[in-house]
Amino acid sequence: PQLVNQIAAGEVVERPASVVKELLENSLDAGAANIQVDVEQGGVRRIRIRDDGSGIPKDELALALSRHATSKIASLEDLERVASLGFRGEALPSIASVSRLTLTSATPDAGSGWTIRGDGGDRFEAPMPAAHPEGTTVEVRDLFFNVPARRKFLRTERTEFGHLEEVVRRIALSRFRVGLALSHNRKPMLQLSPAMNEAAQLDRVAKVCGQTFAEQVVRVDHEAAGLRLHGFLGLPTYSRSQADLQYFYVNGRMVRDRLISHAVRQAYQDVLFHGRHPAFVLYLELDPALVDVNAHPAKHEVRFRESRLVHDFLFRSLHKVLADLRP
Ligand code: ADP
Ligand code: MG
Known part of the structure; x- marks a missing residue:
């Protein structure tokens, strides 16, 4: 054994x-x-x-x-x-x-x-x-x-x-x-320390992701068709040389997923940037029955039952937030 x-x-x-x-x-x-x-x-x-x-x-x-x-x-x-x-x-x-x-x-x-x-x-x-x-x-x-x-x-x-x-x-x-x-x-x-309100949450984001990021984020909170996306999106003024300030959570679990990256990248490119790495801390919540988190022991991958729906929801939510930022 x-x-x-x-x-x-x-x-x-x-x-x-x-x-x-x-x-x-x-x-x-x-x-x-x-x-x-x-x-x-x-x-x-x-x-x-x-x-x-x-x-x-x-x-x-x-x-x-x-x-x-x-x-x-x-x-x-x-x-x-x-x-x-x-x-x-x-x-x-x-x-x-x-x-x-x-x-x-x-x-x-x-x-x-x-x-x-x-x-x-x-x-x-x-x-x-x-x-x-x-x-x-x-x-x-x-x-x-x-x-x-x-x-x-x-x-x-x-x-x-x-x-x-x-x-x-x-x-x-x-x-x-x-x-x-x-x-x-x-x-x-x-x-x-435990962050119980929005101010404390932003304070934690500043400690974890850096003060400059925290000063240049917009809050996201969108809900549709039983899906909710919330969190922090880096403003176009926030630029970072590496692609590493990208945190995405599905039902509280950090994931790296191609479908998600694709939807985020498309929303950014469509509205604002070309060639810059978007920075974000985002949370997707959905019915646990609609995601398979059992895909791999390292547990970084997820499989969505309705991947098209998830992709479109992400794209649209972010697209709207970014479009509203346009001068
Ligand atoms: P798993 O988390 O997949 O159940 P682990 O090998 O990580 O398996 O842990 C085995 C078991 O030990 C857990 O199911 C839990 O009952 C117990 N355990 C481990 N760490 C803790 C902890 N920090 N507090 C309480 N129980 C724990
Ligand atoms: Mg364990």
Whole structure:
């Protein structure tokens, strides 16, 4: 089973950033209101994520580290309407198989916390008592210490941290109500308190995407045929050399999708720019039954049941906003 875990890890865990993504998604699924991420050496030496979510009961700690033990799907119908971010039950076992992992947690009624640790194997000793407030802390040390071939592919501390920070940014923009903090080698890098109103949201956008972007955005909010598009669109005056300020979320999940990029690009080119990279933070909400988010374990792709409808809705909504901006 350990080999199976390590093979699965090859798909789920590419670098420290992928560990952070999986752990943050678990914290969100657990209903955390505040999440603290502390990493050392780009996350290679240490990643520690603490949340104040629902916690894991003592007798489920070992289970959480074993394959396909997800608490999130009870039936096949559930699988077709997945609202939670994780649902395969392979992230924790995969990460545990390629690192030294410590899982510490306390549930509201337990009175105290419990901890369990693994050393890259698939056997875990009985949980030990540990002081811990309600919620969960996962600590991942020495990523790929037992898989030299993968360790070799890790880049510099700076590059790895860059990827990791990007994951935190994406999640910060997906859940405004969740407080998030990130530190690197003990230095605070990002401090985001829960953003409950529009002003606070724009403040978070400024912290995550930069002040210049936040000063040059227009708000979007359009609804038609059961679809809603809202968020922030960069003004034509905002220009950025790289194409990387493009965040698109479908039902709270960040996606990169050709149909979406195409609709956005067309709207921009049609009204305003030629050859510039549009910058945006946009959210599409629609009936979960109309999207398939189960397409790939890396979970960046989606499939729309009615792709034509979605494309036209996006194009029209953005086209209207941009056309209104024309002098
Ligand atoms: P999945 O998220 O696909 O269910 P994971 O391997 O990521 O699988 O996690 C396994 C299980 O461990 C989850 O289903 C959940 O029950 C539990 N778990 C993991 N992280 C947390 C957390 N931060 N808070 C509460 N429960 C957690
Ligand atoms: Mg998960």
